[in-house]
Amino acid sequence: MRNYIKEMAPSSRRPFNGAGVRRISGRKTGDEVRHPSRSVSRRGEKWIAEARLATLNVCGAMNDKMDEVCDMMYDRGIDVLCVNETKRKGKDVTTHGMYTAYWSGVDEIERACQGVGIILSERMGQCVKEYECVSPRLLWIRMKVGLKKLFVLGVYAPDMSKPTYIREQFWEMVRMVLMKCKGNENIIMLGDFNGRVGVRRLGYERVLGTFGDESINENGESLLTVCMEKNLFVTNTCFRHKRIHMYTWERGDDRSMIDFIIVDERLRGAVVDTRVYRGSNVGTDHYLVLCRINGLFRRWRHRSSVSTTALQRIRTERLQDEGERNKFKCRLKENISGLDELCMKELDLENVWQNVKKGLVDAATEVCGVSKRKNEKKNNTLWWDDEIRMEVEAKKRAWLDLLATKAESKRSS
Incomplete structure (x- = not known):
C-alpha cells in the first residue's frame, strides 16, 4: 500500500471512502475505482x-x-x-x-x-x-x-x-x-x-x-x-x-x-x-x-539479449587442394602487390597491417568461399509445427474437459 501511495502524485491522493476504495481522478483508463489490495498492476514493478x-x-x-x-x-x-x-x-x-x-x-x-x-x-x-x-x-x-x-x-x-x-x-x-x-x-x-x-x-x-x-x-x-x-x-x-x-x-x-x-x-x-x-x-x-x-528480482538489472547477424566462416579446408592453393597464392600476390612501396611511404604500422589483413581475407573469401554458422539458440525440432501445436491445444482442452467431468461426477455422487 505504501508503494502505491508513493507512486501517486500529491495532487491525486484522495482519502478512502466507506467501502475501503480509493478513487483516482484525472485518469481516463476506465478503471477509476481500484481496491487498495491492487497496489500495483500486473505489469508494474x-x-x-x-x-x-x-x-x-x-x-x-x-x-x-x-x-x-x-x-x-x-x-x-x-x-x-x-x-x-x-x-x-x-x-x-x-x-x-x-x-x-x-x-x-x-x-x-x-x-x-x-x-x-x-x-x-x-x-x-x-x-x-x-x-x-x-x-x-x-x-x-x-x-x-x-x-x-x-x-x-x-x-x-x-x-x-x-x-x-x-x-x-x-x-x-x-x-x-x-x-x-x-x-x-x-x-x-x-x-x-x-x-x-x-x-x-x-x-x-x-x-x-x-x-x-x-x-x-x-x-x-x-x-x-x-x-x-x-x-x-x-x-x-x-x-x-x-x-x-x-x-x-x-x-x-x-x-x-x-x-x-x-x-x-x-x-x-x-x-x-x-x-x-x-x-x-x-x-x-x-x-x-x-x-x-515476491521481490526476488528487485534491483535486478535486465540484460537484454543482443541480436547479431549470422556469422561467416571462411572454408580454409579447401586450401588442402593444390589447385585451390595455387589460385589463393596468385590472388594474394595481386592483392598485396606494391606492399613494399606502401611500407616505405607509410610510417603507421597499423595501416600497413590493415592492408595486409584485407588482402588475405579478400583472397581467401574469393577462392575458398564462406559458410554461415548455425544459430545455436534456434529450436531445431523438425516435427514441431503449427499443425502439431493445434493438436496439442486440442489435447489440453480435452484434458480440462476430463477434469471437469471427474469433478462433476464426484459432486453428484
Missing part, C-alpha cells in the same frame, strides 16, 4: 520482481515433450522448472529458444532411467554462477538474483519400492550436497521427493504448515529431518487450497502429495503462494506445482 518456481515429474520422453514444456513455462511465466524422471542420458546443457536447460542423467552405456533437469528462463539463466550434475537424482545450480544469492537443488528421490540402503544413501548424498551451500546463500529444493510429510506439527512447527495430506512415510520423515537441520520449510503445507489444488500425484482413486517446493526460512515472508495447477498436462500422472516468491 511488483509483478516483474516476482519469481515463479515450479516442479513437474514428466514421466520420461523428455526429448519429445521439450517444446510443450517450454510453451507451458511461457504461458505460466515460470522462471525455474525442475523436471524429474526425464530418462535422458549423460550430463549436458542445452538451449531451447529463450530457455536454458541443465540435465543430469545416467551414463550413455546404461539403460535410460531416472534423470533430473532444471530449465531456466532467459532472465534467470543470466544469473547462473556455477552448477554441478551430482547424479541422475541430484542437480544443483548456484545463482545470484538481484541482491539474493540462491542455491537451487533439483531432486528426484527414489520411491518406497527401492531397498532401504539405497534410500539412506540418497539422503546422505543430499546432506553432502547441501554442505556446499554458503552461509549467505538461500537454499531452494524442488522436485519429486516421493515422500509424504503429513501435517504433524509437534516438533516440526518451523518446517510444516497446517495444510496438507495426513499420511507420512519414511522418505517424508527423512525429508523433514533434512529441513530441520538446514532451517527449511515446506511451502506446499503453508497455504489453504482445495484438495484438488493440493495433491500433486493422482492415479485412479489413489492420490498423494509427494512433489514439493522447499525454501529457506529466510525467504518465508517472500513466499506468496504455492499450489497445484492441474491444467498443465504433458502426458504424466503428476501435476505442476508452482511457487511464487
Whole structure:
C-alpha cells in the first residue's frame, strides 16, 4: 500500500471512502475505482520482481515433450522448472529458444532411467554462477538474483519400492550436497521427493504448515529431518487450497502429495503462494506445482539479449587442394602487390597491417568461399509445427474437459 501511495502524485491522493476504495481522478483508463489490495498492476514493478518456481515429474520422453514444456513455462511465466524422471542420458546443457536447460542423467552405456533437469528462463539463466550434475537424482545450480544469492537443488528421490540402503544413501548424498551451500546463500529444493510429510506439527512447527495430506512415510520423515537441520520449510503445507489444488500425484482413486517446493526460512515472508495447477498436462500422472516468491528480482538489472547477424566462416579446408592453393597464392600476390612501396611511404604500422589483413581475407573469401554458422539458440525440432501445436491445444482442452467431468461426477455422487 505504501508503494502505491508513493507512486501517486500529491495532487491525486484522495482519502478512502466507506467501502475501503480509493478513487483516482484525472485518469481516463476506465478503471477509476481500484481496491487498495491492487497496489500495483500486473505489469508494474511488483509483478516483474516476482519469481515463479515450479516442479513437474514428466514421466520420461523428455526429448519429445521439450517444446510443450517450454510453451507451458511461457504461458505460466515460470522462471525455474525442475523436471524429474526425464530418462535422458549423460550430463549436458542445452538451449531451447529463450530457455536454458541443465540435465543430469545416467551414463550413455546404461539403460535410460531416472534423470533430473532444471530449465531456466532467459532472465534467470543470466544469473547462473556455477552448477554441478551430482547424479541422475541430484542437480544443483548456484545463482545470484538481484541482491539474493540462491542455491537451487533439483531432486528426484527414489520411491518406497527401492531397498532401504539405497534410500539412506540418497539422503546422505543430499546432506553432502547441501554442505556446499554458503552461509549467505538461500537454499531452494524442488522436485519429486516421493515422500509424504503429513501435517504433524509437534516438533516440526518451523518446517510444516497446517495444510496438507495426513499420511507420512519414511522418505517424508527423512525429508523433514533434512529441513530441520538446514532451517527449511515446506511451502506446499503453508497455504489453504482445495484438495484438488493440493495433491500433486493422482492415479485412479489413489492420490498423494509427494512433489514439493522447499525454501529457506529466510525467504518465508517472500513466499506468496504455492499450489497445484492441474491444467498443465504433458502426458504424466503428476501435476505442476508452482511457487511464487515476491521481490526476488528487485534491483535486478535486465540484460537484454543482443541480436547479431549470422556469422561467416571462411572454408580454409579447401586450401588442402593444390589447385585451390595455387589460385589463393596468385590472388594474394595481386592483392598485396606494391606492399613494399606502401611500407616505405607509410610510417603507421597499423595501416600497413590493415592492408595486409584485407588482402588475405579478400583472397581467401574469393577462392575458398564462406559458410554461415548455425544459430545455436534456434529450436531445431523438425516435427514441431503449427499443425502439431493445434493438436496439442486440442489435447489440453480435452484434458480440462476430463477434469471437469471427474469433478462433476464426484459432486453428484
